[in-house]
Amino acid sequence: MTETTEKPALPDNPFIAEMLRQTRAFDSYGVNEDLNQFEIMQPYVVTKEQRRDMPIIGDPDEELIARLKAYYSALAMRIEAGCGKMATPMFNISHEGFGRVIISVGKLIVLDRSLRDVHRFGFPSLDKMCEEADKLITAALKLVETYPDAAEA
Amino acid sequence: MTETTEKPALPDNPFIAEMLRQTRAFDSYGVNEDLNQFEIMQPYVVTKEQRRDMPIIGDPDEELIARLKAYYSALAMRIEAGCGKMATPMFNISHEGFGRVIISVGKLIVLDRSLRDVHRFGFPSLDKMCEEADKLITAALKLVETYPDAAEA
Numbered sequence: 001m002t003e004t005t006e007k008p009a010l011p012d013n014p015f016i017a018e019m020l021r022q023t024r025a026f027d028s029y030g031v032n033e034d035l036n037q038f039e040i041m042q043p044y045v046v047t048k049e050q051r052r053d054m055p056i057i058g059d060p061d062e063e064l065i066a067r068l069k070a071y072y073s074a075l076a077m078r079i080e081a082g083c084g085k086m087a088t089p090m091f092n093i094s095h096e097g098f099g100r101v102i103i104s105v106g107k108l109i110v111l112d113r114s115l116r117d118v119h120r121f122g123f124p125s126l127d128k129m130c131e132e133a134d135k136l137i138t139a140a141l142k143l144v145e146t147y148p149d150a151a152e153a
Numbered sequence: 154m155t156e157t158t159e160k161p162a163l164p165d166n167p168f169i170a171e172m173l174r175q176t177r178a179f180d181s182y183g184v185n186e187d188l189n190q191f192e193i194m195q196p197y198v199v200t201k202e203q204r205r206d207m208p209i210i211g212d213p214d215e216e217l218i219a220r221l222k223a224y225y226s227a228l229a230m231r232i233e234a235g236c237g238k239m240a241t242p243m244f245n246i247s248h249e250g251f252g253r254v255i256i257s258v259g260k261l262i263v264l265d266r267s268l269r270d271v272h273r274f275g276f277p278s279l280d281k282m283c284e285e286a287d288k289l290i291t292a293a294l295k296l297v298e299t300y301p302d303a304a305e306a
Contacts, residue, residue, distance in 0.1 A: 090245055090253060100243060102255075107296065108303055109260045143260065143306075150261055150303035153296075 010037060013130040015137075018077050019044070022070035031063060043067060044129060046122025058119035060097040068093070068101075068121050071129075072111075076103045078137045079110060083144045085151060093118060103140065108150040110140035163190060166283040168290075171230050172197070175223035184216060196220060197282060199275025211272035213250040221246070221254075221274050224282075225264075229256045231290045232263060236297045238304060246271060256293065261303040263293035 010016050023040055024032060032040050044067060046054075060068075072089045079087040085105050093099035097118035103111040123129035144151045163169050176193055177185060185193050197220060199207075213221075225242045232240040238258050246252035250271035256264040276282035297304045 090243065090255065092243055092245055102243065102257075104255075104262055104265075107262045107265070107300065109257055109262060112257075112260070147260065147300065147303040147306070150300040153300070 010041060011127050011130045013134070014081075015074060015078060015130050015133045016041070016126070018074040019070065019129075022074040022077070023067065026066040026070045026073070028066070041126055044071070044122055045125060046120065047124060051120055051122070054120050056117075058097065059095055060093070060119040060121070064119060064121055065093060068115075068118060071121075071133075072101050072103065075111065075133060075136055075140075078133070079103060079105065079140045079144075082137060082141045083151070085144070087140075105140075105144055106151040107153040108143060108147050110143045110151075111136060163194060164280050164283045166287075167234075168227060168231055168283050168286045169194070169279065171227040172223065172282075175227040175230070176220065179219040179223045179226070181219070194279055197224070197275055198278060199273065200277060204273055204275070207273050209270075211250065212248055213246070213272040213274070217272060217274060218246060221268075221271060224274075224286075225254050225256065228264065228286060228289055228293075231286070232256060232258065232293045232297075235290060235294045236304070238297070240293075258293075258297055259304040260306040261296060261300050263296045263304075264289060 020037055020040055027033070043063075069089070069091060072091070076087040076089045083105065087103050087105050087110065089101060089103045091099065091101050093101075093115060097116070099115040099118070101111070101113050101115055102109050123132065173190055173193055180186070196216075222242070222244060225244070229240040229242045236258065240256050240258045240263065242254060242256045244252065244254050246254075246268060250269070252268040252271070254264070254266050254268055255262050276285065
């Protein structure tokens with residue numbers, strides 16, 4: 001990856017590799033095709049200043065919805081890697097950017113989040129993103145351990 | 154209910170009362186306001202002949218989506234009544250009428266169905282609708298019994 005040597009390095013976390021994979025998978029219009037890894041990950045960073053400049057209410061566009069889905073799909077893939085069982089995300093997002101996302105393993109819901117302000121989806125930094133992801137993945141894997149029968153069902 | 158005495162009777166099943174309630178709840182445009190109970194339930198009946206005349210592929214309209222949501226919400230309410238724990242439906246339906254619906258109790262998925270051909274949603278008769286509903290409710294309640302801890306979580 002010659003291009004990344006000239007840019008700030010991406011966090012050394014397997015979640016980033018999965019995010020790149022999922023972001024490419026959800027890129028139905030090829031928006032990211034000519035971008036390097038760093039450029040692909042940049043839209044996930046929304047600094048405090050950027051957030052302050054965004055409208056409180058706004059309709060999320062398709063690229064943003066694609067990023068949100070890539071994020072939760074990457075979480076599902078890491079949960080799957082962690083427990084060896086299929087993890088499936090499911091989304092319900094309104095045009096106004098409200099909704100719910102779950103990730104299920106068997107009959108067990110291992111992640112369940114209300115979505116709001118989807119149009120402002122992003123993280124203060126990629127390190128923070130990885131930190132949050134690690135927490136969510138750990139919590140999900142703990143649920144699989146706690147309710148193994150439902151997760152197997 | 155004077156009006157129903159002149160019409161064919163509705164099935165004597167608590168699911169019908171819940172269907173009427175949910176259909177009214179999802180009736181955002183007041184389409185059903187002046188209808189009697191029998192008229193409200195009629196669009197749920199799609200006979201073999203009607204189904205044959207429908208296009209194989211078609212975009213479901215909003216009223217049909219409302220009926221589909223009313224049906225699964227009524228199932229959730231009957232599951233809730235049966236186990237005394239909150240049951241929540243979640244929908245993911247594409248514009249093309251494909252998708253998935255789940256009903257969860259706690260962290261347990263008690264109903265999980267792929268949706269397709271949503272534009273042809275309906276039942277051969279209201280009795281058949283109640284029969285199918287009873288089966289789905291029984292199966293869901295059995296899952297709550299089998300995995301009580303996940304359902305409590």
